[in-house]
Amino acid sequence: MTTLVKASGLSKHYGGAAALDGVDFQIEQGRIVGLIGPNGAGKTTALKAVLGLTSFEGDLRVLGRDPRRERHQIMQDVCFIADVAVLPRWLRVKQTLELVQGLHPKFNRSKAESFLAKTSIKPDSKISQLSKGMVTQLHLALVMAIEARLLVLDEPTLGLDILFRKQFYGSILGDYFDENRTILVTTHQVEEIEHILTDVMFIDQGRIVLDESMDSISNRFLEVAVNPDRADEARSLGPVSETEVFGRRVFLFENVDIDHVRPLGDVRTPGIADLFVAKIKEQAA
Amino acid sequence: MSPMRMLIRRELWEHRAISLVPLAFGALFIAVNLLAALGVVKVHIDAGGLGLSEMLQSLDAHKAGALTQIGMALIAVSLNTVMLLVTAFYLLDCLYAERKDRSNLFWKSLPVSDLKVVGSKLLTAALVIPLVTLVIFTAVALCMYAITGVTMLFSGTGLFLSAGPLALAEVALTHAYALAVQSLWYLPIFAWLLLVSAWSRRAVLLWAILPPVAVQAAEGLLLGTTHFAELIKERLIGVYPLAFADDSHQQLHWQYEGEHADVDLEFSDGLLALVDPGSLIGSPGLWGGLIVAALFFSAAVWVRRFRDES
Incomplete structure (x- = not known):
């Protein structure tokens, strides 16, 4: 290459x-x-x-x-x-x-x-x-x-x-x-x-906070929409970020086992924009 | 087409004043000439002569040629003045405009070095604009020669018509020489204007004029001398005495004695005899000027290359 x-x-x-x-x-x-x-x-x-x-x-x-x-x-x-x-x-x-x-x-x-x-x-x-x-x-x-x-x-x-x-x-x-x-x-x-x-x-x-191929992003990051009653469970798994969308809590996880989060709600690959916001917040914290 | 030729075509596309302004002045000269010719013809018809014929009688081929040369030289000098103003404004604008409208990023996306780009602009000012002006001058002089020659023929003498071609050839050659030495002599000024155009964020004209004025003022205040002012004056007008022989034989006398006007010309050797590059080539002013021009030019290239607008 x-x-x-x-x-x-x-x-x-x-x-x-x-x-x-x-x-x-x-x-x-x-x-x-x-x-x-x-x-x-x-x-x-x-x-x-x-x-x-x-x-x-x-x-x-x-x-x-x-x-x-x-x-x-x-x-x-x-x-x-x-x-x-x-x-x-x-x-x-x-x-x-x-x-x-x-x-x-x-x-x-x-x-x-x-x-x-x-x-x-x-x-x-x-x-x-x-x-x-x-x-x-x-x-x-x-x-x-x-x-x-x-x-x-x-x-x-x-x-x-x-x-x-x-x-x-x-x-x-x-x-x-x-x-x-x-x-x-x-x-x-x-x-x-x-x-x-x-x-x-x-x-x-002035710093690179993430440098990844799109393939590895879908392996590395997961977004899970969780009903409020199971939010504490999700929080215990150490999400990168948490937001609220239409009454559900949306958690972003990095390097988490998909089998652990799947029971909590709907799992999908996060959008770049959401991932970006989460990463910037993480840096600022 | 070589990149340099393309770059120069680009300058002509962008700065149309380079040809349009001298053309407009040339057209104006022709129009005035035409009106004057019609006036002469009309007076001739109305008054049946009015002394013009008598005056023309005193002319011989030599004097007619000299008069034609003088007339053409006056056109050349006028067009030259117009051209120098056009050149100054062109140089001030050429690197400033591309930054102002942000098209410099487009130009910089092309694989052309800044040396070539800035070089094309200096070449346009020092060579292309004078060539354009020379062509326009020749065309205008030809038209005016035809108009005047025919008018004079009508007024009783064919001398102007026959003297014209040789006179035009001499004036055009002398003009070409004058343009060449003028460009060489003005190179430091041209390069300075380029540098101002590359560097200034606004008010280019002010930035072009203020620093030399400030240096003059500072010198006057601190040292009480005027060397810099003399240097500038020498740079602005000093080339012509250096490049042309000061020949006292080449004189034009108009004699008015009451009602009787006589043209007495001593123009024995023609204009080309005045061409004398020796003392110019030997003058420190030329070579010093070229060194200063090289410094300003390098600075202009450097500024265009490394200027970061953000």
Whole structure:
């Protein structure tokens, strides 16, 4: 298995505050990794470090290179969509294609054009005339036509309506992703991407609080909805968290024997968002 | 297409003022020229001569050529002034605008080094904009030559029409030379504007002007001298005396004696005889300027590479 990104002791300080506090992680080829954390947790800083957009301490290798010194070589194999609205507004759609064709050696223009043909975007339109959703489609068309090894998405669907968001991740998964591609994504809308992720990293206050594959999460964590009369029994098993939903107590367990909790109520794999909230609370406690 | 050519095309797409503003001024010159020509023709028809013919009689081919050159040189100088203003605002905007609209993240997602990107902007200012201006100048001068030549033919002399091509060739070549030495001489200014554009968060124009003014003021207060002010003045206007020969033979005399106007020209060797790069190439100002330009340029590349907006 090829390791695309390897960080050890990655730190970044703004003034006195640590945005990243000695973080270790690695990203393997063929994975879709969700980097999840509250605002100000260090997600964007981590992505910027990977993309060579910010200085940092510690060791970080992206495709075997140092993003501080070899940024533009790295960008041959790395694509990113930072935020949907950042394509230059004065460009026309066909100029955009021409430009990327001229500047990116791994761009396949006809691929981008055939993707755009499926949308309502016209080649002569200026980007400033496109809706936010269309700008995302255009950006996606560019990215999908680039033979990149790592795709970094930072809140790519922020401010888009649900149809575009669904379409966006549908295209990524259906037309883009394969075993040679790797995706690193951050988003607030965890529920929308958790079914496509292969791995999650939780980050809080500059530290990684959980780094697991989705498979091991379903082995490691269980969520049990318990009727109130058996809540004390559940509590005695040491849950990570407890919440109330529609009159039932919902407990989250880590590394607990499923046979112990099954009699208490309905058992299922927790959602990433619930797991995230529980983990952050656990850290804060 | 090579990445550098693509990057320069991008600059022309984004900053359309580079060609539109000189074009607009060129069109204005042509329009004024056309109106003046119509006026001359009309006066000619109404008044049957009005002394213009007599004045034209005193001209020979040589004088007509010199006059044509002067007229064209005036257009070149005007367009050059317009071009320098366009260049200054282009340079101030080019790295600032991409940060302001946050499209710099898109540009940075492309595998192009910051050296190349910032280099393409300096190249646009120092080479592409002058070339665009030279082409526009040549087109405008051709139009005005045709208009004026035909008007003068109508007024009784074909001298201007026949003198035009040679005069235009000389002026265009001299203009090309002037643009080249001017770009070299102004490189430190261009690079300074790039640095301000890369670095400033707002009010780029203010940041471009304030530091040199502050240095002048500080020098005046602390040392009571004006070296820096002289240095700036030398940088702004010093290139032309250095790059062109100061030849007292090349003079134009207008003599007015009562009603009788006579044009007396001594333009014996033509404009190209003024071209004299020797003292410019030998001047410390040129080489010192290039070193300063390299420093500012490196700083601009560094700022664009490592500036973290968050």
